[in-house]
Amino acid sequence: MQDRLRSIAIASQAVGFVLIIAFDTWLPEGMVRPAQGITLALMLSAALGVALARRYQRNRRLKKRADSSRP
Numbered sequence: 001m002q003d004r005l006r007s008i009a010i011a012s013q014a015v016g017f018v019l020i021i022a023f024d025t026w027l028p029e030g031m032v033r034p035a036q037g038i039t040l041a042l043m044l045s046a047a048l049g050v051a052l053a054r055r056y057q058r059n060r061r062l063k064k065r066a067d068s069s070r071p
Helices: 002-026 029-069
Strands: none
Touching: 002 029
């Protein structure tokens, strides 16, 4: 599961950076900055989601380990 989360994080950041650079070419002058800002916000949201999922999985694993070691 950790590898899948890492792949999602890397892919989302890579796609975001490519889009930010490509917007300079594709969009008219006045629309570039807002589109880049929205893309950056989505990239940060994806990173936050992956971080929260990793924390949830780690805490669940630690709780399971603690429950199994109780007498």
